[in-house]
Amino acid sequence: ISNEDHRIYLRLPPSPAEPKGKRPPVLVDGVTLNGPTLDIREAESFLRDAMPIIMEEAVRKATDVKEKVCEWRSPEQLKEVLDLELRDGGEANPKILQRCRDAIRYSVKTGHPRFFNQLYAGLDPYSLVGRFITEALNPSLYTYEVAPVFILTEEAVLKKMIEIIGWTEGGDGLFSPGGSVSNMYAVNVARYQRCPNVKELGLSAMPRLVMFTSEECHYSVAKAAAFLGIGTKNVYVIRSDKRGKMIPAEFEKQVQRAKDEGALPFMVNATAGTTILGAFDPLEEIADICERHSLWMHVDACWGGAALMSNQHRHLLKGIHRADSVAWNPHKMLLAGLQCCAFMVRGQTDILQRCHSANASYLFQQDKFYDISYDTGDKSIQCSRKPDAFKFWLMWKALGTKGLEERVDRALAMARYLAEEIKKREGFRLVMEPEYANVCFWYIPPSLRSTPEGPEFWKRVHVAPVVKERMMKKGSMLVGYQPHGDKVNFFRQIIISPQVSREDMDFLLDEINTLGKDL
């Protein structure tokens, strides 16, 4: 690849302004500069060889319920198989193709119908095509000049999401690399709105700022407080009820406590769809409290936002139209593919621009010939930014809003079905009735089924790690578990993919029993 190839130079048409015919090679610093050193036809031929492997191994087999979800190897074993070391010399294409096969083989198949481990799953072909397009085009989303299609598709998607949230007054937004970053945006915008000179003067010149969130919130809220200089101890944690929902009265108590301490309360993070239990904070009551105390109301709907697409389920987020900002990840239940994370603020506002801009003259020139309001990059904390909205736009075009709604309805019906099955089956116990796609349950092995429910029982119910180890080594499925508050390890089954059927739900329970019945 790196050899000079003068034949390539000779094939190039001479540029019109120059004399015809061969030109002598030019040597600078020991490098010959005539002609390209990357033969694009060789590159295409490698791509042509690689694509069938990707299609067969990373798409077809990776989504086939008859194949394994994962091919477990320990880190030590896998290091040996992959031969990770980077050396001076390069490797020939057949070797590289084998590396592609290996990388796919030992990767977890997150698009497999029995991958239930995270808050994302499945494979949507439209989104995937959108992703292949943007990877091939390799755009960065800062100016209209270099990313016109992706600037406009981001705008269109945000406009529709804002409409669905119910912000009749409009809104602004951008896609960010993850819900955690979206939540950070919320903290930054909220404190800027309260203390506009924080951007210049910093927090050391401000009173102590305090923010609020429930004990069930995502851990990114603590990370945001640490990263943005607020401090984790200035995140006042509000108790949740048994179902995992923030208790509004407790919220107001904490606001009062902050005020009594002489601190400046500035925002609350309400969660719509908590990570473990899938609980929705009561947004209307939280909005009332925010109004009373002039607090910024942010809703982390990264996981639960999908319910807004469903007429049947959007009541879960009743009151979200009163939020000042919303984070919502279409890469989760809507299958837009990692990453696809919208952060949005309510109203006709330029706060994103004011709060984040640095006005770089080399990128955001003011003397361009087109409307520079389309150069949206300075709203962002990033410089180069991936066009994450495009794949979602393409999928949305293909499925329509109705198609997305049907997917959400089906996933939630499936969760309901699984909960009912769990209640019917011996050896399984629901942690609570699901209201979203998280179904949390314990498996009680036969050896324990006659034990009375005392501390000894609960200590021995802690079998999930062993069952998980066995399922990973077998590769039959992947489902998460965790302890939670005073509850010992339970499984958290997440249902998303439209490729999942009720048969997979039955399989899940059978398989856990198969793997754990001797424990």
Next chain:
Amino acid sequence: ISNEDHRIYLRLPPSPAEPKGKRPPVLVDGVTLNGPTLDIREAESFLRDAMPIIMEEAVRKATDVKEKVCEWRSPEQLKEVLDLELRDGGEANPKILQRCRDAIRYSVKTGHPRFFNQLYAGLDPYSLVGRFITEALNPSLYTYEVAPVFILTEEAVLKKMIEIIGWTEGGDGLFSPGGSVSNMYAVNVARYQRCPNVKELGLSAMPRLVMFTSEECHYSVAKAAAFLGIGTKNVYVIRSDKRGKMIPAEFEKQVQRAKDEGALPFMVNATAGTTILGAFDPLEEIADICERHSLWMHVDACWGGAALMSNQHRHLLKGIHRADSVAWNPHKMLLAGLQCCAFMVRGQTDILQRCHSANASYLFQQDKFYDISYDTGDKSIQCSRKPDAFKFWLMWKALGTKGLEERVDRALAMARYLAEEIKKREGFRLVMEPEYANVCFWYIPPSLRSTPEGPEFWKRVHVAPVVKERMMKKGSMLVGYQPHGDKVNFFRQIIISPQVSREDMDFLLDEINTLGKDL
């Protein structure tokens, strides 16, 4: 796609634990749950139809020097062509394929040999295959459990980059969504090292922290200071010399100023490869000052880090082994594809973990059966994170360190050639001799060539915006421009892609003259 397809259910093998034969459909909340609703073979067939379009339009034509770099449309025109609105109903596959063609057609071809507009360019086939693989597999990089291959390839790439930086004592790191975010990591780690209780207590409990950077630094340093609560006014800006390099004596003066004010200086951001001029700050002298004043030394080598791959050019970063942290983006000159951005800290240290961790119990369980030191996600401020190192690893395997070195040497030789051509040609003037891949120059239209160089001359040299408009509308190439300090708009030519030849350099100068000679 959303229709129930019972044939699919019948094709599924019954799960072993269940009775053979058909099972009756199950209806929950109005949704039939038997069988998947996404037919993966239909999905594959759509992918098979889309791939040739991507290969022809977004790869072959998009990298063909005879094709246009861009197909300019104003935002209003493009909105009409793209039909952006998202509707209730979905669209059939042929329509979606047409949308793919349109999206590609009106996108800027950043892989085209005549795309010189940003600090990235070109297309590497190995990296692209790596990206297609990770998009298809859709992994998230937090735990070994769900991303074993990508955890290990990230580790291997970081290890090698750390070795190349020259940190013989080792180091730690992670890939982040952009150099701007990497610089934010640097600020957070530096202040945590100085004030470990900032994580909990926040900046309002700290003395005023002050950081330093040169006037030529990337704008992300200001964004980091604002976002992390430091405040942009607490970034003390150090004067640079005529070549764009930080003046060490000025740095030390600013440190003294901060101390005299009673503030707490904690870090400097040195730039290795500035955005506009491609200048390298004097790292050895900066390191000496950091030692004297116990400051964290961060090197933003996002752009210039590639020179470390070259024996001929790595002297530009002499002293980088003394840095406490380094940001380096292989998606720039090394063509790893957006985004690929490493942030690294020196030494055997767990500071990334301590500084950023939130210890989420649902993700980073402590009772797993494998070595959980491979669950690296809690080092990050993100939760879901793309496996950006893999594509770089695959490309590195294919080209070898030598192949990467040759690319860097060639790009810099090409920049040297262009600078010499500019000096030879009437109507072009170098802003300064390049020491990296940024070649900055003015175009002097014929009408001005006899004007004496006074204020009137420089006012009229401001022709770059018009030339740029014309080149975009013609689609012949893309090159950036900007004003800078007291200098009026000049072109900034960036040379990266191995597909670029000396003929393209000649074309660049001819074309600017063609487009601007009447001005």
